[in-house]
Amino acid sequence: MTPLRTLATAGRVLTQILHDPRTIALLLVVPSLLIGLVAWIFSDTTAFSTIGPAMLALFPFVVMFVVTSITTLRERRTGTLERMLSMPLGKGDLILGYTLAFGLLAVLQSSIAVGLSVWVYGLEIEGSVWLLLAVAVADAVLGTTLGLLASAFARTEFQVVQFMPAFVFPQILLGGIFLPRDQLPAGLEQISDWLPLSHAIDALQAVATDSEDAAYVAGELLIIGAWIVAAVVIGSITLRRRTP
Amino acid sequence: MGNNEAPAVVVRDLHARRGKHPVLHGLSLTVPRGIVMGLIGPSGCGKTTLMRAIVGVQIVQSGEVSVLGEPVGTASLRRRVGYVTQDASIYDDLTVRQNLAYFRAVLGVPRGDIDRVIEATDLGSNAGQLAGSLSGGQRSRVSLAGALLGSPDLLVLDEPTVGLDPVLRVELWGLFHRLAAAGTSLLVSSHVMDEAARCDRLLLMRHGEVLADDTPGGLLAATGAADIEAAFLTLIAAHPVAPGEEAP
Numbered sequence: 001m002t003p004l005r006t007l008a009t010a011g012r013v014l015t016q017i018l019h020d021p022r023t024i025a026l027l028l029v030v031p032s033l034l035i036g037l038v039a040w041i042f043s044d045t046t047a048f049s050t051i052g053p054a055m056l057a058l059f060p061f062v063v064m065f066v067v068t069s070i071t072t073l074r075e076r077r078t079g080t081l082e083r084m085l086s087m088p089l090g091k092g093d094l095i096l097g098y099t100l101a102f103g104l105l106a107v108l109q110s111s112i113a114v115g116l117s118v119w120v121y122g123l124e125i126e127g128s129v130w131l132l133l134a135v136a137v138a139d140a141v142l143g144t145t146l147g148l149l150a151s152a153f154a155r156t157e158f159q160v161v162q163f164m165p166a167f168v169f170p171q172i173l174l175g176g177i178f179l180p181r182d183q184l185p186a187g188l189e190q191i192s193d194w195l196p197l198s199h200a201i202d203a204l205q206a207v208a209t210d211s212e213d214a215a216y217v218a219g220e221l222l223i224i225g226a227w228i229v230a231a232v233v234i235g236s237i238t239l240r241r242r243t244p
Numbered sequence: 245m246g247n248n249e250a251p252a253v254v255v256r257d258l259h260a261r262r263g264k265h266p267v268l269h270g271l272s273l274t275v276p277r278g279i280v281m282g283l284i285g286p287s288g289c290g291k292t293t294l295m296r297a298i299v300g301v302q303i304v305q306s307g308e309v310s311v312l313g314e315p316v317g318t319a320s321l322r323r324r325v326g327y328v329t330q331d332a333s334i335y336d337d338l339t340v341r342q343n344l345a346y347f348r349a350v351l352g353v354p355r356g357d358i359d360r361v362i363e364a365t366d367l368g369s370n371a372g373q374l375a376g377s378l379s380g381g382q383r384s385r386v387s388l389a390g391a392l393l394g395s396p397d398l399l400v401l402d403e404p405t406v407g408l409d410p411v412l413r414v415e416l417w418g419l420f421h422r423l424a425a426a427g428t429s430l431l432v433s434s435h436v437m438d439e440a441a442r443c444d445r446l447l448l449m450r451h452g453e454v455l456a457d458d459t460p461g462g463l464l465a466a467t468g469a470a471d472i473e474a475a476f477l478t479l480i481a482a483h484p485v486a487p488g489e490e491a492p
Contacts, residue, residue, distance in 0.1 A: 004349065004352070005349065005350055005352075008346060008349035008350060009346075009350075011346075012335070012338070012342075012346040015338060015342055016335060016337045016338055019337045019338070019374065020337060078331075078333060078334075078335075078336070079329045079331055079332075079333030080333045080334065080335060082301050082329065082333065083327065083329065083333040083390075084350065085301060086299045086300060086301050086322060086325070086327045087322055087323070087347070087350050087351060088319070088322040088323045088350060088351060088352070089350045093350075241300065241301060242300065242301055242302060242303045242317075243301065243302070243303060244261060244262070244263055244264075244302075244303045
């Protein structure tokens with residue numbers, strides 16, 4: 001693994017996306033539009049102030065997961081993945097290159113989502129907007145790296161698609177959106193403690209309501225960061241140069 | 245670094261499956277240095293699986309493969325072996341030059357090499373076009389250009405001339421022979437028999453086994469056939485597949 005090859009891969013992925021302006025537009029605005037839709041649905045109630053922060057975690061996470069896993073799926077299908085792995089490209093170069101490229105898009109996407117939520121959709125934030133943005137970006141990058149991990153695990157294209165519901169849906173169900181996590185049955189609450197999306201939602205809600213101190217949010221950010229690093233490392237180890 | 249006198253490829257008793265289907269069963273062969281070795285045989289006979297094993301992307305059940313004197317899978321081989329897959333493996337949403345620029349960065353070879361391979365594959369007028377907008381023949385030339393970057397010691401080319409017009413095909417075979425004359429070893433698969441005559445040496449494959457390993461002239465002399473296709477048919481007739489052995 002070398003910085004030059006990692007950066008060349010990140011640059012290549014970004015150049016590919018730049019050739020497709022519609023994809024960029026969809027990637028950047030779809031999560032924001034979905035959050036706007038939720039705000040509109042609840043516009044006659046006060047519910048948006050409660051679930052708004054969770055929506056900031058949910059939509060960018062899911063969109064980045066899907067986009068990343070589909071992009072790497074395409075690389076697998078067209079044979080370029082096999083070609084690159086027959087060349088002196090480290091498996092880590094590939095995974096980290098993708099993480100950097102989509103990480104940059106995640107920063108833009110989350111900035112738009114946070115900006116619109118706070119200043120257009122009227123989401124009230126008691127804490128720091130910058131801290132909110134930091135958590136939202138970490139959450140979107142998490143979606144990217146879990147998407148990479150899922151597609152590294154998969155041996156075939158069909159498996160990649162199956163990983164989407166397997167990796168993402170349980171995290172949504174147990175993340176505290178449907179039922180606050182402390183009201184979950186024993187067992188499920190412990191499981192939800194181990195799921196990274198739970199921590200992103202907790203941190204966003206803590207910043208929005210300013211109910212916890214900065215150390216708490218930093219701790220949650222650390223957990224999300226650990227998941228990001230773990231996904232990149234395990235993804236790099238799991239990716240196979242040789243296939244049947 | 246491996247022994248420079250070692251053959252380009254040595255395969256011993258190789259068993260491999262493609263997916264769950266056994267394709268190679270005890271295959272052995274040697275590809276000498278500095279020649280164009282043709283790999284000829286019907287579709288499904290195991291040419292691609294053999295080539296994947298040689299470039300180190302195929303899981304094999306048993307057997308030995310050594311490339312340029314080193315066991316396959318050695319990291320340093322990844323810059324010494326160029327591989328072109330049957331379907332062009334290039335990024336459709338990058339231009340020709342952007343594709344090559346990425347491959348170049350990964351290989352760590354000088355930037356000037358991009359212009360050399362663009363010229364060698366006659367892609368000069370398409371360099372700024374998106375690969376996805378090119379014809380099938382042009383796309384396979386982009387894929388080939390990528391494999392030429394860094395002048396690898398061994399080129400493994402899986403049906404590189406499919407979909408090319410006759411003029412271009414002749415030009416590419418000329419390029420292959422110039423590369424071989426300069427010391428590059430080439431293993432080129434084809435199921436087009438008239439291309440076989442252009443190779444320095446031929447491996448005839450069927451059902452995952454090597455039927456013959458000879459020069460085109462030697463093959464014709466041994467079988468008394470008028471052309472390679474007839475020679476191949478003669479060899480098949482001499483090695484009938486036993487009942488129930490169709491997919492051994």
